[in-house]
Amino acid sequence: MNTAVMILIVMGIVGITFGFILAYANKKFAVEVNPLINVVEDILPKGQCGACGFAGCQAYAEAVVLNPDVAPNLCAPGKEVVAKAVAELTNKTIDKVEPRIAHIKCAGTINKTVKTYNYEGVEDCVAANLLFGGSNGCKCGCIGFGTCVENCPFGAMKMSSDGLPCVDLKKCIGCGKCEAVCPKNVIEILPVDSQVSVNCNSKDKGAVARKLCIAACIGCGICAKNCPHGCIKIENNLAVVDFYICNEKCNNPVCTNKCPTGAIKTKTSISIENKKTLVAITKHHAVTK
Template sequence: MQSVIAVIAVIGLVGLFFGVLLAFADKKLAVEMNPLIHVVEDILPKGQCGACGFAGCAAYAEAVVLDKDVPPDLCVPGKKAVAQMVAELTGKAAKDIEPRVAFIRCALPISAAKKKYQYSGIEDCLAASLLQNGPKECEYGCIGLGTCVKQCVFGALKLNDQGLPVVDTRKCTGCGKCVSACPLQVIDLIPVDAHVAVFCNSHDRGGVVRKYCDVGCIGCSQCSKLCPHGAITMQDNLPVIDAHVCIEKCQESVCLEKCRRNAIQDYKTHAVEIKKAV
Protein backbone atom coordinates (compact mmCIF):
# COMPACT_ATOMS: atom_id res chain seq x y z
CA MET A 1 0.00 0.00 0.00
CA GLN A 2 2.85 2.35 0.87
CA SER A 3 4.44 1.57 -2.51
CA VAL A 4 1.26 2.59 -4.33
CA ILE A 5 1.05 5.85 -2.38
CA ALA A 6 4.72 6.54 -3.14
CA VAL A 7 4.20 5.97 -6.85
CA ILE A 8 1.16 8.27 -6.91
CA ALA A 9 3.08 10.93 -5.00
CA VAL A 10 6.02 10.75 -7.43
CA ILE A 11 3.72 10.97 -10.46
CA GLY A 12 1.93 13.94 -8.87
CA LEU A 13 5.20 15.75 -8.16
CA VAL A 14 6.48 15.09 -11.70
CA GLY A 15 3.20 16.40 -13.16
CA LEU A 16 3.33 19.47 -10.96
CA PHE A 17 6.95 20.12 -11.94
CA PHE A 18 6.24 19.95 -15.67
CA GLY A 19 3.04 21.98 -15.25
CA VAL A 20 4.97 24.80 -13.58
CA LEU A 21 7.69 24.49 -16.23
CA LEU A 22 5.22 24.74 -19.10
CA ALA A 23 3.43 27.67 -17.52
CA PHE A 24 6.74 29.50 -17.08
CA ALA A 25 7.78 28.73 -20.68
CA ASP A 26 4.39 29.86 -22.03
CA LYS A 27 4.74 33.19 -20.25
CA LYS A 28 8.36 33.75 -21.23
CA LEU A 29 8.12 32.60 -24.84
CA ALA A 30 4.66 34.01 -25.65
CA VAL A 31 4.49 36.15 -28.78
CA GLU A 32 2.38 39.24 -28.26
CA MET A 33 -0.30 39.51 -30.96
CA ASN A 34 -1.15 42.85 -32.47
CA PRO A 35 -4.65 43.68 -31.11
CA LEU A 36 -5.52 45.25 -34.46
CA ILE A 37 -5.66 41.74 -35.95
CA HIS A 38 -8.70 40.90 -33.81
CA VAL A 39 -10.34 44.21 -34.71
CA VAL A 40 -9.94 43.53 -38.45
CA GLU A 41 -11.10 39.93 -38.07
CA ASP A 42 -14.29 41.10 -36.34
CA ILE A 43 -15.08 43.29 -39.36
CA LEU A 44 -14.77 40.43 -41.86
CA PRO A 45 -17.97 38.46 -42.71
CA LYS A 46 -16.64 35.16 -41.27
CA GLY A 47 -17.60 33.10 -44.31
CA GLN A 48 -14.19 31.38 -44.37
CA CYS A 49 -14.66 31.17 -48.16
CA GLY A 50 -11.01 31.69 -49.07
CA ALA A 51 -11.80 34.19 -51.83
CA CYS A 52 -9.06 36.44 -50.43
CA GLY A 53 -6.46 33.75 -51.10
CA PHE A 54 -5.84 33.02 -47.43
CA ALA A 55 -6.97 30.10 -45.26
CA GLY A 56 -9.89 31.86 -43.63
CA CYS A 57 -10.71 35.26 -42.17
CA ALA A 58 -8.25 35.05 -39.26
CA ALA A 59 -5.34 34.33 -41.61
CA TYR A 60 -6.27 37.25 -43.87
CA ALA A 61 -6.70 39.59 -40.90
CA GLU A 62 -3.22 38.73 -39.63
CA ALA A 63 -1.68 39.11 -43.08
CA VAL A 64 -3.32 42.44 -43.92
CA VAL A 65 -2.27 43.93 -40.57
CA LEU A 66 1.30 42.64 -40.50
CA ASP A 67 2.27 42.60 -44.18
CA LYS A 68 2.40 45.97 -45.92
CA ASP A 69 2.07 44.28 -49.33
CA VAL A 70 -1.28 42.62 -48.59
CA PRO A 71 -4.07 44.90 -49.89
CA PRO A 72 -7.13 45.70 -47.76
CA ASP A 73 -9.64 44.94 -50.53
CA LEU A 74 -9.27 41.18 -50.88
CA CYS A 75 -12.44 40.29 -48.98
CA VAL A 76 -14.87 39.83 -51.86
CA PRO A 77 -17.93 39.00 -49.70
CA GLY A 78 -17.35 42.14 -47.62
CA LYS A 79 -17.44 44.30 -50.73
CA LYS A 80 -16.62 48.02 -50.69
CA ALA A 81 -17.78 48.73 -47.12
CA VAL A 82 -15.45 46.17 -45.52
CA ALA A 83 -12.57 47.11 -47.82
CA GLN A 84 -12.81 50.75 -46.75
CA MET A 85 -12.93 49.87 -43.03
CA VAL A 86 -9.91 47.55 -43.33
CA ALA A 87 -8.08 50.23 -45.32
CA GLU A 88 -8.70 52.85 -42.65
CA LEU A 89 -7.55 50.55 -39.86
CA THR A 90 -4.38 49.47 -41.65
CA GLY A 91 -3.52 52.81 -43.26
CA LYS A 92 -3.70 51.40 -46.77
CA ALA A 93 -5.58 52.37 -49.93
CA ALA A 94 -8.42 50.16 -51.14
CA LYS A 95 -9.42 49.72 -54.76
CA ASP A 96 -13.03 49.72 -55.87
CA ILE A 97 -14.61 46.27 -55.77
CA GLU A 98 -17.11 45.51 -58.52
CA PRO A 99 -20.10 43.71 -56.99
CA ARG A 100 -20.71 40.41 -58.77
CA VAL A 101 -22.98 37.43 -58.23
CA ALA A 102 -22.96 33.82 -59.32
CA PHE A 103 -24.74 33.00 -62.57
CA ILE A 104 -25.75 29.54 -63.85
CA ARG A 105 -24.89 29.26 -67.54
CA CYS A 106 -27.40 26.51 -68.27
CA ALA A 107 -31.16 26.56 -68.87
CA LEU A 108 -31.70 22.85 -69.46
CA PRO A 109 -32.74 21.10 -66.23
CA ILE A 110 -31.47 17.59 -65.60
CA SER A 111 -35.08 16.36 -65.41
CA ALA A 112 -35.80 17.37 -69.03
CA ALA A 113 -32.38 16.70 -70.56
CA LYS A 114 -31.61 13.84 -72.91
CA LYS A 115 -29.27 11.42 -71.16
CA LYS A 116 -26.46 9.09 -72.17
CA TYR A 117 -27.06 6.89 -69.15
CA GLN A 118 -28.87 6.78 -65.83
CA TYR A 119 -26.50 7.91 -63.11
CA SER A 120 -26.65 6.08 -59.81
CA GLY A 121 -23.77 6.91 -57.53
CA ILE A 122 -22.35 9.49 -55.16
CA GLU A 123 -24.51 12.63 -55.08
CA ASP A 124 -21.63 14.80 -56.22
CA CYS A 125 -21.13 16.59 -59.53
CA LEU A 126 -17.39 15.91 -59.60
CA ALA A 127 -17.94 12.18 -59.13
CA ALA A 128 -20.60 12.10 -61.87
CA SER A 129 -18.45 14.17 -64.26
CA LEU A 130 -15.71 11.54 -64.18
CA LEU A 131 -17.92 9.34 -66.37
CA GLN A 132 -18.27 11.03 -69.79
CA ASN A 133 -18.71 14.49 -68.21
CA GLY A 134 -21.95 13.46 -66.56
CA PRO A 135 -25.19 11.74 -67.65
CA LYS A 136 -26.48 14.56 -69.89
CA GLU A 137 -26.06 14.31 -73.65
CA CYS A 138 -24.78 17.86 -73.35
CA GLU A 139 -21.33 17.48 -71.82
CA TYR A 140 -21.24 21.16 -70.89
CA GLY A 141 -24.52 21.43 -68.98
CA CYS A 142 -25.28 21.47 -65.28
CA ILE A 143 -25.25 17.96 -63.80
CA GLY A 144 -27.67 19.02 -61.09
CA LEU A 145 -26.39 17.11 -58.05
CA GLY A 146 -25.95 20.25 -55.98
CA THR A 147 -22.22 20.26 -55.23
CA CYS A 148 -22.26 24.06 -55.64
CA VAL A 149 -25.15 24.30 -53.17
CA LYS A 150 -23.19 22.34 -50.56
CA GLN A 151 -20.14 24.54 -51.06
CA CYS A 152 -21.97 27.87 -50.70
CA VAL A 153 -21.17 29.11 -47.20
CA PHE A 154 -23.66 31.97 -47.43
CA GLY A 155 -26.76 29.92 -48.26
CA ALA A 156 -27.25 31.71 -51.58
CA LEU A 157 -27.77 28.57 -53.69
CA LYS A 158 -30.43 25.91 -53.77
CA LEU A 159 -31.67 23.33 -56.28
CA ASN A 160 -35.09 23.91 -57.78
CA ASP A 161 -37.56 21.08 -58.40
CA GLN A 162 -36.10 20.55 -61.88
CA GLY A 163 -32.56 20.03 -60.67
CA LEU A 164 -31.00 23.37 -61.57
CA PRO A 165 -29.20 25.56 -59.02
CA VAL A 166 -30.92 28.86 -58.28
CA VAL A 167 -28.92 31.87 -57.06
CA ASP A 168 -30.45 34.13 -54.42
CA THR A 169 -28.76 37.38 -55.47
CA ARG A 170 -29.68 38.98 -52.14
CA LYS A 171 -27.45 36.49 -50.31
CA CYS A 172 -24.76 35.87 -52.95
CA THR A 173 -21.50 37.67 -52.12
CA GLY A 174 -19.63 36.79 -55.31
CA CYS A 175 -16.96 34.90 -53.39
CA GLY A 176 -16.60 32.37 -56.25
CA LYS A 177 -16.60 29.26 -54.06
CA CYS A 178 -19.35 27.70 -56.18
CA VAL A 179 -17.43 28.57 -59.36
CA SER A 180 -14.43 26.51 -58.23
CA ALA A 181 -16.72 23.69 -57.05
CA CYS A 182 -18.36 23.16 -60.46
CA PRO A 183 -16.39 20.55 -62.44
CA LEU A 184 -17.88 21.64 -65.80
CA GLN A 185 -17.42 25.40 -65.27
CA VAL A 186 -21.15 26.02 -65.64
CA ILE A 187 -21.11 28.76 -63.00
CA ASP A 188 -19.65 32.18 -63.66
CA LEU A 189 -19.58 35.52 -61.85
CA ILE A 190 -21.50 38.35 -63.47
CA PRO A 191 -21.85 42.06 -62.57
CA VAL A 192 -24.99 42.64 -60.52
CA ASP A 193 -26.20 45.30 -62.97
CA ALA A 194 -25.58 43.26 -66.14
CA HIS A 195 -28.20 43.76 -68.86
CA VAL A 196 -28.13 40.40 -70.62
CA ALA A 197 -26.52 37.00 -70.13
CA VAL A 198 -25.90 33.81 -72.12
CA PHE A 199 -27.84 30.92 -70.60
CA CYS A 200 -25.71 28.25 -72.26
CA ASN A 201 -22.29 26.72 -71.71
CA SER A 202 -22.04 24.44 -74.75
CA HIS A 203 -19.20 24.76 -77.25
CA ASP A 204 -20.63 22.19 -79.67
CA ARG A 205 -21.65 23.14 -83.20
CA GLY A 206 -25.24 24.09 -83.87
CA GLY A 207 -26.25 20.77 -85.46
CA VAL A 208 -25.07 18.85 -82.42
CA VAL A 209 -26.75 21.22 -79.97
CA ARG A 210 -30.09 20.86 -81.75
CA LYS A 211 -30.01 17.08 -81.17
CA TYR A 212 -29.79 17.27 -77.39
CA CYS A 213 -31.10 20.68 -76.30
CA ASP A 214 -34.09 22.84 -77.23
CA VAL A 215 -32.73 26.00 -75.63
CA GLY A 216 -28.97 25.75 -76.19
CA CYS A 217 -27.01 28.27 -78.26
CA ILE A 218 -26.37 27.03 -81.82
CA GLY A 219 -23.57 29.50 -82.46
CA CYS A 220 -25.30 31.33 -85.32
CA SER A 221 -23.41 34.51 -84.30
CA GLN A 222 -26.37 36.79 -85.15
CA CYS A 223 -26.11 38.42 -81.73
CA SER A 224 -22.47 39.24 -82.35
CA LYS A 225 -23.07 40.62 -85.85
CA LEU A 226 -26.03 42.76 -84.86
CA CYS A 227 -24.72 44.24 -81.60
CA PRO A 228 -24.13 47.93 -82.48
CA HIS A 229 -21.56 48.37 -79.72
CA GLY A 230 -19.35 45.35 -80.33
CA ALA A 231 -20.10 44.01 -76.87
CA ILE A 232 -20.52 40.41 -78.08
CA THR A 233 -17.81 38.23 -79.58
CA MET A 234 -17.95 34.56 -80.59
CA GLN A 235 -15.51 32.24 -78.86
CA ASP A 236 -15.57 28.52 -79.60
CA ASN A 237 -19.20 28.57 -80.88
CA LEU A 238 -20.50 30.54 -77.89
CA PRO A 239 -21.19 34.29 -77.53
CA VAL A 240 -19.16 36.09 -74.88
CA ILE A 241 -20.61 39.36 -73.62
CA ASP A 242 -18.47 42.25 -72.42
CA ALA A 243 -20.80 43.25 -69.58
CA HIS A 244 -19.09 46.61 -69.03
CA VAL A 245 -19.57 47.74 -72.66
CA CYS A 246 -23.13 46.46 -72.55
CA ILE A 247 -23.91 48.32 -69.32
CA GLU A 248 -22.32 51.59 -70.45
CA LYS A 249 -23.58 51.79 -74.02
CA CYS A 250 -26.52 49.50 -74.69
CA GLN A 251 -30.11 50.59 -74.18
CA GLU A 252 -31.97 48.56 -76.81
CA SER A 253 -30.58 44.97 -76.38
CA VAL A 254 -30.94 43.97 -80.04
CA CYS A 255 -29.43 40.59 -79.22
CA LEU A 256 -32.55 39.60 -77.26
CA GLU A 257 -34.78 40.10 -80.28
CA LYS A 258 -32.54 38.24 -82.70
CA CYS A 259 -31.70 35.15 -80.62
CA ARG A 260 -33.92 32.43 -82.12
CA ARG A 261 -33.18 29.97 -79.31
CA ASN A 262 -33.66 32.38 -76.42
CA ALA A 263 -30.14 31.47 -75.27
CA ILE A 264 -29.52 35.15 -74.50
CA GLN A 265 -31.95 36.54 -71.96
CA ASP A 266 -32.59 39.74 -70.04
CA TYR A 267 -30.57 39.18 -66.87
CA LYS A 268 -32.34 41.83 -64.80
CA THR A 269 -35.76 40.26 -65.44
CA HIS A 270 -34.32 36.83 -64.69
CA ALA A 271 -32.80 38.04 -61.41
CA VAL A 272 -36.10 39.62 -60.31
CA GLU A 273 -37.98 36.39 -61.06
CA ILE A 274 -35.43 34.43 -59.02
CA LYS A 275 -35.85 36.82 -56.06
CA LYS A 276 -39.60 36.28 -56.14
CA ALA A 277 -39.16 32.51 -56.25
CA VAL A 278 -36.80 32.21 -53.26
Protein backbone atom coordinates in the same frame (compact mmCIF):
# COMPACT_ATOMS: atom_id res chain seq x y z
CA MET B 1 2.54 -1.87 -3.82
CA ASN B 2 5.80 0.03 -3.34
CA THR B 3 6.57 -0.36 -7.03
CA ALA B 4 3.21 1.14 -8.02
CA VAL B 5 3.71 4.09 -5.66
CA MET B 6 7.19 4.72 -7.04
CA ILE B 7 5.85 4.68 -10.59
CA LEU B 8 3.19 7.24 -9.70
CA ILE B 9 5.75 9.44 -7.97
CA VAL B 10 8.15 9.29 -10.93
CA MET B 11 5.33 10.03 -13.42
CA GLY B 12 4.21 12.95 -11.28
CA ILE B 13 7.72 14.41 -11.14
CA VAL B 14 8.17 13.95 -14.90
CA GLY B 15 4.79 15.59 -15.55
CA ILE B 16 5.56 18.57 -13.34
CA THR B 17 9.03 18.95 -14.89
CA PHE B 18 7.65 18.96 -18.44
CA GLY B 19 4.91 21.35 -17.34
CA PHE B 20 7.49 23.88 -16.14
CA ILE B 21 9.50 23.41 -19.34
CA LEU B 22 6.43 24.03 -21.53
CA ALA B 23 5.39 27.06 -19.49
CA TYR B 24 8.87 28.54 -19.80
CA ALA B 25 9.00 27.83 -23.53
CA ASN B 26 5.54 29.37 -24.03
CA LYS B 27 6.65 32.54 -22.25
CA LYS B 28 10.08 32.65 -23.87
CA PHE B 29 8.96 32.12 -27.45
CA ALA B 30 5.52 33.76 -27.30
CA VAL B 31 4.67 35.86 -30.36
CA GLU B 32 2.99 39.13 -29.61
CA VAL B 33 -0.28 39.46 -31.56
CA ASN B 34 -1.20 42.81 -33.00
CA PRO B 35 -4.46 43.77 -31.23
CA LEU B 36 -5.66 45.43 -34.43
CA ILE B 37 -6.08 41.97 -35.96
CA ASN B 38 -8.86 41.13 -33.50
CA VAL B 39 -10.51 44.49 -34.11
CA VAL B 40 -10.55 43.93 -37.88
CA GLU B 41 -11.78 40.37 -37.50
CA ASP B 42 -14.68 41.53 -35.32
CA ILE B 43 -16.08 43.74 -38.09
CA LEU B 44 -15.86 41.02 -40.75
CA PRO B 45 -19.14 39.14 -41.40
CA LYS B 46 -17.68 35.74 -40.34
CA GLY B 47 -18.94 33.97 -43.45
CA GLN B 48 -15.65 32.04 -43.77
CA CYS B 49 -16.35 31.91 -47.50
CA GLY B 50 -12.78 32.42 -48.67
CA ALA B 51 -13.80 34.95 -51.33
CA CYS B 52 -10.96 37.18 -50.16
CA GLY B 53 -8.45 34.52 -51.15
CA PHE B 54 -7.54 33.63 -47.57
CA ALA B 55 -8.54 30.70 -45.38
CA GLY B 56 -11.27 32.42 -43.41
CA CYS B 57 -11.88 35.78 -41.76
CA GLN B 58 -9.06 35.52 -39.22
CA ALA B 59 -6.49 34.78 -41.91
CA TYR B 60 -7.68 37.77 -43.93
CA ALA B 61 -7.63 40.00 -40.84
CA GLU B 62 -4.03 39.03 -40.15
CA ALA B 63 -3.02 39.58 -43.76
CA VAL B 64 -4.71 42.95 -44.20
CA VAL B 65 -3.23 44.28 -40.93
CA LEU B 66 0.31 42.92 -41.33
CA ASN B 67 0.80 42.99 -45.10
CA PRO B 68 0.72 46.46 -46.72
CA ASP B 69 0.04 44.88 -50.13
CA VAL B 70 -3.27 43.25 -49.09
CA ALA B 71 -6.22 45.42 -50.10
CA PRO B 72 -8.90 46.34 -47.55
CA ASN B 73 -11.80 45.64 -49.94
CA LEU B 74 -11.40 41.90 -50.48
CA CYS B 75 -14.32 40.89 -48.25
CA ALA B 76 -17.16 40.30 -50.72
CA PRO B 77 -19.91 39.66 -48.11
CA GLY B 78 -19.02 42.84 -46.23
CA LYS B 79 -19.28 44.95 -49.37
CA GLU B 80 -18.44 48.66 -49.28
CA VAL B 81 -19.35 49.23 -45.62
CA VAL B 82 -16.84 46.71 -44.30
CA ALA B 83 -14.23 47.74 -46.88
CA LYS B 84 -14.36 51.35 -45.68
CA ALA B 85 -14.08 50.29 -42.04
CA VAL B 86 -11.09 48.01 -42.73
CA ALA B 87 -9.41 50.74 -44.80
CA GLU B 88 -9.85 53.25 -41.99
CA LEU B 89 -8.46 50.89 -39.35
CA THR B 90 -5.44 49.89 -41.44
CA ASN B 91 -4.81 53.36 -42.91
CA LYS B 92 -5.07 52.05 -46.46
CA THR B 93 -6.65 53.57 -49.53
CA ILE B 94 -9.69 51.79 -50.89
CA ASP B 95 -10.64 51.19 -54.50
CA LYS B 96 -14.24 51.07 -55.60
CA VAL B 97 -15.95 47.87 -54.45
CA GLU B 98 -17.64 46.17 -57.39
CA PRO B 99 -20.68 44.12 -56.32
CA ARG B 100 -20.73 40.67 -57.89
CA ILE B 101 -23.23 37.88 -58.27
CA ALA B 102 -23.23 34.22 -59.27
CA HIS B 103 -24.63 33.27 -62.65
CA ILE B 104 -25.58 29.78 -63.84
CA LYS B 105 -24.22 29.24 -67.35
CA CYS B 106 -26.77 26.57 -68.18
CA ALA B 107 -30.43 26.51 -69.13
CA GLY B 108 -30.54 22.76 -69.62
CA THR B 109 -33.54 21.88 -67.49
CA ILE B 110 -34.85 18.33 -67.19
CA ASN B 111 -37.23 18.73 -70.13
CA LYS B 112 -34.65 20.38 -72.40
CA THR B 113 -31.70 18.00 -72.16
CA VAL B 114 -30.88 14.43 -73.13
CA LYS B 115 -29.77 11.89 -70.53
CA THR B 116 -27.27 9.22 -71.56
CA TYR B 117 -27.89 6.85 -68.63
CA ASN B 118 -29.67 6.59 -65.26
CA TYR B 119 -27.29 7.54 -62.49
CA GLU B 120 -27.71 5.73 -59.17
CA GLY B 121 -25.20 6.75 -56.56
CA VAL B 122 -24.19 9.56 -54.22
CA GLU B 123 -26.18 12.63 -55.14
CA ASP B 124 -23.18 14.89 -55.46
CA CYS B 125 -22.02 16.63 -58.62
CA VAL B 126 -18.35 15.89 -58.03
CA ALA B 127 -19.06 12.19 -57.46
CA ALA B 128 -21.40 11.92 -60.45
CA ASN B 129 -18.86 13.66 -62.67
CA LEU B 130 -16.41 10.83 -62.04
CA LEU B 131 -18.73 8.42 -63.88
CA PHE B 132 -18.39 9.36 -67.56
CA GLY B 133 -18.85 13.05 -66.74
CA GLY B 134 -22.36 12.59 -65.38
CA SER B 135 -25.57 11.44 -67.01
CA ASN B 136 -26.25 14.71 -68.79
CA GLY B 137 -25.82 14.34 -72.54
CA CYS B 138 -24.11 17.72 -72.64
CA LYS B 139 -20.83 17.11 -70.83
CA CYS B 140 -20.44 20.83 -70.20
CA GLY B 141 -23.88 21.25 -68.62
CA CYS B 142 -25.11 21.30 -65.03
CA ILE B 143 -25.21 17.84 -63.41
CA GLY B 144 -28.05 18.96 -61.17
CA PHE B 145 -27.33 17.45 -57.73
CA GLY B 146 -26.91 20.81 -56.02
CA THR B 147 -23.37 20.62 -54.68
CA CYS B 148 -23.18 24.37 -55.25
CA VAL B 149 -26.34 24.86 -53.17
CA GLU B 150 -24.94 22.84 -50.27
CA ASN B 151 -21.70 24.83 -50.31
CA CYS B 152 -23.26 28.31 -50.41
CA PRO B 153 -22.48 29.82 -46.98
CA PHE B 154 -25.22 32.45 -47.30
CA GLY B 155 -28.20 30.34 -48.39
CA ALA B 156 -28.36 32.24 -51.66
CA MET B 157 -28.98 29.21 -53.89
CA LYS B 158 -31.72 26.62 -54.20
CA MET B 159 -32.44 23.75 -56.55
CA SER B 160 -35.46 24.38 -58.74
CA SER B 161 -38.01 21.71 -59.52
CA ASP B 162 -36.64 21.46 -63.08
CA GLY B 163 -33.18 20.35 -61.95
CA LEU B 164 -31.12 23.54 -62.07
CA PRO B 165 -29.72 25.71 -59.26
CA CYS B 166 -31.27 29.13 -58.91
CA VAL B 167 -29.57 32.19 -57.43
CA ASP B 168 -31.38 34.45 -54.98
CA LEU B 169 -30.37 37.88 -56.27
CA LYS B 170 -30.98 39.50 -52.88
CA LYS B 171 -28.81 37.09 -50.88
CA CYS B 172 -25.94 36.35 -53.27
CA ILE B 173 -22.79 38.38 -52.65
CA GLY B 174 -20.60 36.75 -55.28
CA CYS B 175 -18.21 35.03 -52.89
CA GLY B 176 -17.38 32.39 -55.49
CA LYS B 177 -17.80 29.36 -53.22
CA CYS B 178 -20.31 27.79 -55.62
CA GLU B 179 -18.07 28.49 -58.59
CA ALA B 180 -15.15 26.73 -56.90
CA VAL B 181 -17.01 23.47 -56.18
CA CYS B 182 -18.75 23.07 -59.55
CA PRO B 183 -16.96 20.28 -61.49
CA LYS B 184 -18.32 21.55 -64.81
CA ASN B 185 -17.43 25.24 -64.41
CA VAL B 186 -21.09 26.01 -65.03
CA ILE B 187 -21.09 28.88 -62.51
CA GLU B 188 -19.37 32.21 -63.07
CA ILE B 189 -19.18 35.35 -60.95
CA LEU B 190 -20.29 38.45 -62.83
CA PRO B 191 -20.53 42.15 -62.03
CA VAL B 192 -23.98 42.71 -60.57
CA ASP B 193 -24.74 45.36 -63.20
CA SER B 194 -24.00 43.10 -66.18
CA GLN B 195 -26.33 43.88 -69.08
CA VAL B 196 -26.43 40.41 -70.66
CA SER B 197 -25.24 36.90 -69.93
CA VAL B 198 -24.89 33.63 -71.79
CA ASN B 199 -26.91 30.78 -70.29
CA CYS B 200 -24.85 28.01 -71.81
CA ASN B 201 -21.50 26.35 -71.23
CA SER B 202 -21.38 23.93 -74.17
CA LYS B 203 -18.29 23.78 -76.34
CA ASP B 204 -19.90 21.38 -78.83
CA LYS B 205 -20.56 22.39 -82.41
CA GLY B 206 -24.01 23.78 -83.14
CA ALA B 207 -25.71 20.64 -84.48
CA VAL B 208 -24.38 18.46 -81.66
CA ALA B 209 -25.16 21.01 -78.94
CA ARG B 210 -28.71 21.48 -80.21
CA LYS B 211 -29.29 17.74 -80.32
CA LEU B 212 -28.26 17.35 -76.68
CA CYS B 213 -30.03 20.47 -75.35
CA ILE B 214 -32.62 22.62 -77.06
CA ALA B 215 -31.53 25.65 -75.01
CA ALA B 216 -27.86 25.42 -76.00
CA CYS B 217 -25.81 28.11 -77.69
CA ILE B 218 -25.09 26.85 -81.21
CA GLY B 219 -22.27 29.31 -81.91
CA CYS B 220 -24.06 30.86 -84.87
CA GLY B 221 -22.61 34.31 -84.15
CA ILE B 222 -25.85 36.23 -84.70
CA CYS B 223 -25.47 37.91 -81.32
CA ALA B 224 -21.92 38.99 -82.17
CA LYS B 225 -23.04 40.42 -85.51
CA ASN B 226 -25.86 42.36 -83.85
CA CYS B 227 -23.66 43.84 -81.11
CA PRO B 228 -22.66 47.36 -82.24
CA HIS B 229 -19.84 47.59 -79.69
CA GLY B 230 -17.98 44.36 -80.40
CA CYS B 231 -18.65 43.02 -76.90
CA ILE B 232 -19.38 39.46 -78.04
CA LYS B 233 -17.09 36.90 -79.63
CA ILE B 234 -17.54 33.24 -80.52
CA GLU B 235 -14.90 31.10 -78.82
CA ASN B 236 -14.98 27.29 -78.94
CA ASN B 237 -18.48 27.37 -80.46
CA LEU B 238 -19.79 29.48 -77.57
CA ALA B 239 -20.72 33.16 -77.28
CA VAL B 240 -18.47 35.02 -74.84
CA VAL B 241 -19.37 38.49 -73.55
CA ASP B 242 -16.91 41.16 -72.47
CA PHE B 243 -19.03 42.43 -69.60
CA TYR B 244 -16.92 45.49 -68.85
CA ILE B 245 -17.10 46.87 -72.38
CA CYS B 246 -20.80 45.96 -72.54
CA ASN B 247 -21.60 47.78 -69.30
CA GLU B 248 -19.56 50.81 -70.30
CA LYS B 249 -20.83 51.32 -73.83
CA CYS B 250 -24.20 49.63 -74.18
CA ASN B 251 -27.48 51.16 -73.01
CA ASN B 252 -29.77 49.08 -75.21
CA PRO B 253 -28.62 45.46 -75.64
CA VAL B 254 -29.99 44.22 -78.97
CA CYS B 255 -27.76 41.15 -79.19
CA THR B 256 -30.46 38.96 -77.65
CA ASN B 257 -33.19 39.84 -80.14
CA LYS B 258 -32.37 37.23 -82.77
CA CYS B 259 -30.78 34.42 -80.74
CA PRO B 260 -32.45 31.27 -82.16
CA THR B 261 -32.24 29.30 -78.89
CA GLY B 262 -32.56 32.09 -76.31
CA ALA B 263 -29.14 31.17 -74.91
CA ILE B 264 -28.17 34.82 -74.43
CA LYS B 265 -30.45 36.96 -72.31
CA THR B 266 -30.72 40.48 -70.96
CA LYS B 267 -30.48 41.30 -67.27
CA THR B 268 -34.22 42.03 -67.08
CA SER B 269 -35.26 38.69 -68.52
CA ILE B 270 -32.82 36.86 -66.24
CA SER B 271 -34.25 38.61 -63.17
CA ILE B 272 -37.79 37.69 -64.19
CA GLU B 273 -36.81 34.06 -64.76
CA ASN B 274 -35.05 33.86 -61.40
CA LYS B 275 -38.09 35.26 -59.60
CA LYS B 276 -40.39 32.77 -61.36
CA THR B 277 -38.03 29.92 -60.48
CA LEU B 278 -37.88 30.92 -56.82
CA VAL B 279 -41.68 31.01 -56.70
CA ALA B 280 -41.77 27.54 -58.30
CA ILE B 281 -39.28 26.26 -55.71
CA THR B 282 -41.41 27.59 -52.86
CA LYS B 283 -44.57 25.99 -54.28
CA HIS B 284 -42.73 22.70 -54.87
CA HIS B 285 -41.51 22.52 -51.27
CA ALA B 286 -44.97 23.45 -49.97
CA VAL B 287 -46.55 20.58 -51.93
CA THR B 288 -43.93 18.01 -50.91
CA LYS B 289 -44.39 18.91 -47.23
